[in-house]
Amino acid sequence: MIEAGHGRAGGGLLVVGDVVTDVVARHRGPLASATDTVADIRTVPGGAGANAACWAARSGCQDVRLLARVGRDAADWHDLQLRRSGVRPSLIPDDDAPTATVIALVDTATAERTFLTDSGAVHRMCPADWSPALLDGVAHLHLSGYLLFADQSRQLALAARESAREAGVGVSLDPASTGFITGLGIERFLALTEGIDVLLPNADEASFLTGLPEPADAAAKLSRQFPWVAVTLGAAGALVATAGEVVARVPASEVTALDSTGAGDAFTGGFLAARLRGTSPREAAEAGCRAGALAVGVVGGRPPTE
Template sequence: MNGAGTGRTPGGLLVVGDVVTDVVARHHGPLAPATDTMAEIRTVPGGAGANAACWAAHSGYTDVRLLARAGQDSAAWHNLWLRRSGVRPLLVPDTDAPTATVIALVDAVTAERTFLTDSGAVNRMSPGDWSPALLDGITHLHLSGYLLFADSSRQLALRASESARRAGATVSLDPASAGFLAGLGARRFLTLTEGMDILLPNADEARLLTGLSEPADAAMELSRQFPLVAVTLGSAGALVAAAGKIIATVRAPTVDAVDSTGAGDAFTGGFLAAHLMGASSREAAEAGCRAAAVAVGVVGGRPPVVGGGATDDE
């Protein structure tokens, strides 16, 4: 998808969120307590915000930037990976906390995953990391929902959203985690995100936010607060709602899943890239589903990078 023929020249996309070191362990059998379980283990760059930024660039968006905080020991490595993916990194090095780390336990048969999360430097993002100058050339701000789950980073997210609206930029948010969202509470989340333009939850998050069991009902209810809501349905695809109605339902491509880590981030990046370049809601959802289909076919949450991988000492 590109901007040709849409009649729109998109401005910059600024993602504010998390950069994470992912340790992905694909195990081929049940986890064996108190002993060894054979697995394929890889260390790769990740993070919901960083992943979404990389997928937006992979989907054809030409000006994608990422504001995040990383441990000083690995900031250069993460900078390198972001640049290779076409993202302009705006990483704040943290001398007192390591880069966030996630251990992803992936069932090699079902591709489903379980996360163990050390938020590290992510939770240390603060309003001091923000400047309205970061919005120069930006027409859309995307926030990772992980920012809402700690006091300091929550204040950063709210300040960035307020600055974006004052500057005339639109704002989107991915709720990020049903588990963390349950801890924050649906009512508080909806209060914090009032005034944002696009919400990108998965089905579990949409259910949690509304108390409605059917994703379509939840999407329609959420679209009474958010002008545009896109709910991902896993292998079933996605649906889009606006003004209390479902306006698009799309199927996901059929693929052999290897690792579902980052599929939602891929949808977010693909959807936003297409939407911001003038695609219809259906076309944007289709672009998001195509990106997610690529994502589940690779280990980790990022798009494939042409030219091979990076090493720790680069």
């Protein structure tokens, strides 16, 4: 059995998750009710799983793969964007549902964002989309937490996790959203994520899952269930916990933030790419923070491709 959360040296990274069309609206100050609010609006590729895969490739992982389901009408565009970022996509076109769409409202004064989400084809992923052969040559499997919030996609995620465990492949997961966890229930979420080697929540998600307001305390508690827990703290950096103890605290780089969309996904990609190179958890968290600092300097959740 490999070391929990580390992966097999020299192998690839498989991400199973979500591809999303992001409509990013950057506005200054409060939204004006019942009238116009001036904004810069861009349509860009996104999705927590896809973003993490792209940032892993940007962070030096040479073999990054992505399994996802998209609407047939947008499949070619998303395939092209992923390949430009160095990711090998396996996109399943869906004739009956559109590609997931997120409207991200970004306040330019704070770079904070609010999401309006239509999950579209993401939650139509099902066990038939999975094959253990997808793990051939893979050292680590990363699951987007969004898969856990619908019956079909949840069964796919559980099947992928079990295949990885049987193959001795480490598995990580990001919890995705406190809003979706609320609907599922904390106890059920924690039961469904049993056997995950690396949990990658942000501070709000870690506190929500534990009821502890201090992120370090929350991380330490979660690490009694998950072998490794890496918690992102926004401008305060990140911390890593294992066996009930915080073992690393990493500061964030000082940057001017344009858009915080995808910063956590960038951390995930940087962290996993570094771990697959054999770095320590602290060094992996530092790599994740570097990727996150780059992410907040661009609009959208992906690394620039030009």
